[in-house]
Amino acid sequence: MAAKILANLIVMGSGILARAFVQAYRQALANASKSGVAQETIQNTIRRGSKVMTEQEARQILGVTEETAWEEILKKYDNLFESNAKTGSFYIQSKVHRAKECLEAIQKGKGEGTPS
Numbered sequence: 001m002a003a004k005i006l007a008n009l010i011v012m013g014s015g016i017l018a019r020a021f022v023q024a025y026r027q028a029l030a031n032a033s034k035s036g037v038a039q040e041t042i043q044n045t046i047r048r049g050s051k052v053m054t055e056q057e058a059r060q061i062l063g064v065t066e067e068t069a070w071e072e073i074l075k076k077y078d079n080l081f082e083s084n085a086k087t088g089s090f091y092i093q094s095k096v097h098r099a100k101e102c103l104e105a106i107q108k109g110k111g112e113g114t115p116s
Helices: 002-035 035-051 056-061 070-087 089-109
Strands: none
Touching: 056 070, 056 089, 070 089
16 A cells, blocks of 8 residues: 555656656746847857858968969869878868868959869
């Protein structure tokens, strides 16, 4: 008989705790949306994900100036890309590739030369 009462108390107590937890979670979500925390988090995530490389950063990575010919940019790109392929630095390879893509888009926008 005592075991049955004890089991009943445990089941009822866990149900009460579960409902309290759910209610507290809902209240926390409501408070976060009122204070703008959720919106701010979403905006920060979007900003981090959509960060585009600037022309200056691309030129710095490839070690070129605005006066550098497109052929020279391609040579530097190939050299940096291949040298980092050997050592296995995928991060640097991707930065070099993004830098080339950035300068390529700028070059096409200006209509100078034939980026390929």
